[in-house]
Amino acid sequence: MGEFELIRKYFAAAPCAQGGEGIALGIGDDCALLALPVGEQLAVSTDTLVAGVHFADPCDPFLLGQRSLAVAVSDLAAMGANPLAFTLALTTPTVSADWLQRYAQGLNAMAQRCGxxxxxxxxTRGPLSLTLTVFGRVPSGQALTRGGAQPGDVLCVGGDLGNAAGALPLVLSQRTAPSAIAELLLAHYWSPQPQLALGLALRGKATSAMDISDGLLADSGHIAKASVVRLVIEQQRLPLSAQLLAFLGEQEAQSAALSGGDDYVLLFTLPPVELAPLLASGWPVKVIGRVEQGQGVVLVDHAGQDITPTNRGYQHFHEAP
Amino acid sequence: MGEFELIRKYFAAAPCAQGGEGIALGIGDDCALLALPVGEQLAVSTDTLVAGVHFADPCDPFLLGQRSLAVAVSDLAAMGANPLAFTLALTTPTVSADWLQRYAQGLNAMAQRCGxxxxxxxxTRGPLSLTLTVFGRVPSGQALTRGGAQPGDVLCVGGDLGNAAGALPLVLSQRTAPSAIAELLLAHYWSPQPQLALGLALRGKATSAMDISDGLLADSGHIAKASVVRLVIEQQRLPLSAQLLAFLGEQEAQSAALSGGDDYVLLFTLPPVELAPLLASGWPVKVIGRVEQGQGVVLVDHAGQDITPTNRGYQHFHEAP
Incomplete structure (x- = not known):
């Protein structure tokens, strides 16, 4: 038996590979078989992480296992889908039992958290990279898309912005921070929490939704374009953690919130009437702006002046050469 | 707009990305949405091809486009599934419009052939590799798996074996061959034809099935193990093309058929009573052996003597370091 056959057996024995509702046939045949309840559709998304491009190499394989799955599952949250199953395409130059075990443990931990x-x-053998394809269930016609925002809606996010981007200098060992700060920022980077429950709560309420992976300004542009509307973001409403503010100062923290990637919190639009019940139920929803007729995304200050940065392109870790 | 965003738009505009039956939402949102008819299950398979490991680099991007999809779709054929949709994770070190256009044309050609x-x-940016995840539909309970072969069944394949392995010295420019030989062998390597129609025809008839990707002996071992039976392969029944025989001679041709990879023809078991109707309908089915009680795979000569090679491991191109 070749070493790659051993890896396959290793993953097949992992706790997260032991089947579950909707999985009619798991690992080990030419295909897996998924079953969907009548009236539901399958949501599908694929994400690739490349060593040295999307993550530092070497890095902690447990954290990488958590992060690689969380990033992919976040797309299910953004559609209001219930997680069902995933496939993992692992390309690695060498086979290290210790690395695999810790990677699989991280993957398992996130898989169990997400169900x-x-x-x-x-x-396969080759330069280290990971491609995960995730599958979720959503009642037909109820998926949240980017294309339904309406003038008059409020623009909201599901939590603090910029923490993962703030963590980047720590991940790359370019800076240090007190542990109270570093712990929170690094947790956001390495263990993003896909907002699955919030996605489900937004079904039938949000007019559009997506998850923020490339930064608030860039991703808002996707909703503006798909919905053919203009999004106005109010700078003073950007939710920033105390740790990010302490680490970067206000100006850099705002920049991280606007253009930093890897947040994996939901960005969505709501008719104003839907807002109060969500807040009353305790969802961590923050209004950051509004939807208007027009096109594009503008950032305004407390006086309503347009202060949209001309260069929205954040040098995302995964855009590095 | 970054160059990778341009690639995304390029693929989104490809003919094979224009939707179809069962595709409720295609490229462009956080997830695609697939719809399944009541009573059907979704078959899912993922395959990665790495440059320099699974294919020579550089190579013709049109041929790579065809091959990368065919290899993945062959797993749907092996389950008796109807192709529905696929995702493509492309990692490339540089963005070449010409390369992308020709790759997409090859992908399109195979996508249209397979529906x-x-x-x-x-x-993403990184060392060249391709991960394709394919989705197919199959009526619940009718998928062909590796696990149902019964003693008394005949062991069959869906066509000639060894042609793709025979093509390898041509692909790697280690040898040359007359065009009448080279054309057939290279066609099997670069444009394998997933046996989708045969897979559908085998539903309710075959007791087990898979596609041959790692060589007949190795893949027969998977059916033997999953079905808890012994498979007996008769050497003189191995279907070999005239071109392969002319190129390699009988002994090497048999070796390519037994241990060469990349055939992508179906390997399956049938109760003898199911054989005649399939042959009468014109399916290219060849009996190569039988199923017995026991375990493992044995190769026998015309006198019934065990001539199983001790080293079954073929140095598959994709097992190269």
Missing amino acids: IGLVGGDT | IGLVGGDT
Whole structure:
């Protein structure tokens, strides 16, 4: 038996590969088989993480296992889908039992938190990279898309912005921070929490939704374009953690919130009437702006002046050469 | 707009990305949405091809486009599934418009032949590799698996074996061959034809099935193990093309058929009573052996003597370091 066959057996024995509701056939045949309840559709998303591009190499394989799955599952949250299953395509230059074990433990931890099962994949030799394809269930016609924002809606996010971008100098060992600050920022970077429950709560309420992976300004542009509307973001409403503010100062923290990537919190639009019940139920929803007729995204200050940065392109870790 | 955003738009505009039956939402949102008819299950398979490991680099991007999809769709054929959709995760070190255009043309050509639509994926910078995840539909309970072969069944394949392995010295420019030989062998390597129609025809008839990707002996071992049976392969029944025989001679041709990879023809078991109707309908089915009680795979000569090679491991191109 080759070492890659051993890897396959290793993942097949992982706790998250032991099946579950909706998984009619798991790892081990030419295909896995998924079953959907009548009246539901399957949501599908694929994400690739490349070593040295999307994550530092070497890095802690447990944290990488958590992060690689969380990033992909966040797309299910953004559609208001219930996680069902995922496949993992792992390309690795060498086979290290210790690395694999810790990677699989991180993957398992996130899989159990999200309620999602590993049903297959591929294992190949080559430069380290990971491609995860995630599957979720959503009642037909109820998926949240980017295309329904209406003038008059409020623009909201599901939590603080910029923490993961703030963590980047720590991840890359370019700076240090007191542990009270570093712990929060690094947790956001390495263990983003897909906002699955919030996604479900937004079904039938949000007019559009997506998850923020490339930064608030860039991703807002996707909703503005798909919905053919203009989004106005109010700078003073950007939710910033005390730790991010202490670490970066106000100006840099705002920049991280606007253009930093890897937040993986939901960005969505709501008719104003839907807002109060969500807040009353305790959802961590923050209004950051509004939807108007027009196109594009503008950032305004407390006086309503347009202060949109001309360069929205954040040098995302994964845009590095 | 970054160059990777341009690639995404490029694929989104491809003919094979224009939706189809069962595709409720295609490229462009956080997830694609697939709809399944009542009573059907979704078959899912993921395959990765790494440059320099699974294919020579550089190579013709049109041929790579065809091959990368065919290899993945072959797993749907092996389950008796109808192709529905696929995602493409493309990692590339540089963005070449010419390369992308020709790759997409090859992908399109195979997608149209297989009736499958591109619904999403990811595009990232890094060492060249391709991960395709394919989705198919199959009536609940009718998928062909590796696990149902019964003693008394005949062991069959869906066509000639060893042609793709025979093509390898040509692909790697280690040898040359007359065009009448080279054309057939290279066609099997670069444009494998997923046996989708045969897979559908085998529903309710075959007791087990898979596609041959790692070589007949190795893949027969998977059916033997999953079905808890012994498979007996008769050497003189191995179907070999005249071109392969002319190129390699009988002994090497048999070796390519037994241990060469990349055939992508179906390997399956049938009760003998099911055989005649399939042959009468014109399916290219060849009996190569039988199923017995026991375990493992044995190769026998015309006198019934065990001539199983001790080293079954073929040095598959994708097992190269």
